Amino acid sequence: MGHRDGYTAFVSSGVGKKISTTLGLPQPVALRRHVPGRPLVDGPLLVGGHGTMPALAALRATLDEAGAVVVDEVPEEGRLGGVVVDVSSATAPTDLEALRATLAPALKRLGRCARVVIVGADPASATTAAQRATHRALEGITRSVAKELRAGATANLVLLTPGSEGAALGTVLFLLSARSAYVDGQVFRTGVATSQEPADAATPLAGKVAVVTGAARGIGADIARTLARDGATVVCVDMPSAGASLAKVANSIGGSALQADVTSPDAGARIMNHARTRHGGLDIVVHNAGITRDKLLANTDSERWGSVLAVNLTSILAMNEHFLAKDGLRDGGHLVLVSSIAGIAGNRGQANYAASKAGVIGLVDAYAADKGLRRRGITANAVAPGFIETEMTARIPFATRELGRRLNSLAQGGLPIDVAETIAHFASDAQSGVNGNVVRVCGQSLLGA
């Protein structure tokens, strides 16, 4: 995946840094991304918070295992790799002082691409108005801190529901890790987990069978590669016309290629049959296939309107009839849908696309609330990519593209791998308690924030 962002490379050079500082230009840094074997965070991890800090109790042991150096105070010297503040036991706004007291001195000492993770309680599960207000306040704090951070650092919020402390661990670890490089200013809601932790943390998807639609190129290809890296056997699906690159992707990860138009009436049955006969079943479905047919709504004909909705939304409904049937996804399976920032914020010239991508969020809401799926332990989550460096965004006119790239807290576009990492996270059994989330992978884009 070539990073085509020349500006970020420029400001990383000595001269570039001087010029951009003098002119007050954005100063994006090369983000830390996942490399197997590298430490979880670069530098000691400060932990603190309010009261009993229930999430931290479980977290400490895991962090020790991960080899992280955990500290209770900002050290005299050196830079912090990150901060985890657990205020999930807070009951009143005054309790938030504990958060400030932990975080404020740490912010000045954060290292490059450091992580701030705030742990609160889901306001929906609050029992008093004060408690609800307190935990809703965390969103405001997280989003503001994320905007204040520099040098590739991110801030995100994890919300617990009663009994989800264990399940939230995986989310906190993900947000601390380099896998969440472009996830910034986001809120993750966690529920009670139903599955066990994977045997091997390096291959959390070992033994799983995954289907990725639109896998021939761009974000889809990286999703397939990332799921395979994490241990899954991947069925790569794309249009017959994209078969050449689809075969390359499938062969590079030891998966299989299935040429199918997702809008064809037999697509769901063919994919399900392929997964069942070839690989013995199906555990993960990533609905990534999507198209754009941009025009102002006034100039959008029914073909442009219909084709985008057919590929991006209706096909998911039709295929899920097979994937969610009794002999479809195995119990404890995971659906991950690819939405878009346009589905949240809307976008000029993309009413059709925004309709489909907002519709995807509606689907996740519906699946997450489906009692039958809950009984089977099947989760449904969505990622909403912001500006990602792909062939598609490379075709956007220069000025528009630069705006898209810079108008976010990390002052750069994300990479397909960033979207893929969040999807792989949602696809893991360790995340069986994470359901109905729509997480933006957008570097905290100002659009729709």
Next chain:
Amino acid sequence: MTHPRRAAVLGGNRTPFARQFGAYAEAANQDMLTAAIEGLVARHGLAGERLGEVVAGAVIKHSRDFNLTREAVLGSSLSPTTPAYDITQACGTGLEAAILVANKIALGQIESGIAGGADSASDAPVVVTESLRRKLLRLNRAKTSAERVKAALAFRPTDVGVSVPANTEPRTGLSMGDHMALTAAQWGITREAQDELALASHVNLAAAYERGFFDDLITPYLGLTVDQNLRPGSTLDKLGSLRPVFGKGEGATMTAGNSTPLTDGASAVLLGSQEWADAHGLTPLAWFVDGETAAVDYVGGDEGLLMAPSYAVPRLLARQGLRLQDFDFYEIHEAFAATVLSTLAAWEDDDFCRDRLGLDAPLGAIDRSRLNVAGSSLAAGHPFAATGGRIVATLAKLLHEKGSGSRGLISICAAGGQGVVAILEAA
């Protein structure tokens, strides 16, 4: 010796076929064969697998391609420990490769294999004139300066030139089309009948694409997603307006529309034992029942160059105890429309069946609605060694769709007066 077991056709893959000097003008046989294998590997999830063997070939071959198939395997995602070898039997190469792989599987010598072929009519080897070649070799052998000068002085302007390989029979000097024209005239094959067969090929191929039949049989290559030769809008009027290119005078009936064009492409078919298929989660589409090869004396005898399948099929039928009518599908390679029609005419002819085949009664007519139902070479094109793989994969899928017990016959004519035929049965 263990009892022979059945070999299954498990799937296939080919590149779309390109017209000569078209989309694959710059592609070599090895590139195309590798692409066909890569698509097959991806479709069946075989990356890193060691197969029993890969057998393929090319009819028009560069000297550098002495180990074409092994080189293609090394360039593919298959395990580099997969053995491979080349074969050539003109246009019968691909089907003969499938027979060889199927036989080894049947004998228990291997569990799995790929049979394939590639041919480029664009990236053809260019050879210098024979006199220049001899003089160059002599110059190369020269040891002393005097010898070198002497050898160099022997060059003449007339030596300069290249001889491009032509589609002609070395022993008769006639092109394949001219040979076919003689046979067509002998059997009284009309222009109209040929054009109708050609049109059916285009109509059937287009319809097969339309219903997604090729979604799991073809992987696009170099930007081409559909056979370049396919004319979905072709009509009898358009075909009828073409002027003859083979044969002479008033009686000439063979045109560019009812003869296959020169094409580039590659194909590959995956075969395996039932056990191997089960272990890999693959569904046998068809059993490779039997194959037969025949040759005719088109030089000194009076048989047509492309008539050998007419002899191979009755021998195969006799061995299998089947009648010509016992098939649900007939895949008769359309080298020329006249080839198919002459072959069918011969099987219906009392004299031919009695005198040449030694049969008591003619084989009889076939149900033409079962002939080349997903199109054949007239529409798809005919990269020589790739045609066998195209047909085996297509027929195996047709049989799988049709269901258990259905049967199909393949007939492919080849240069040198040869013919390769085979029977598949739905698994």
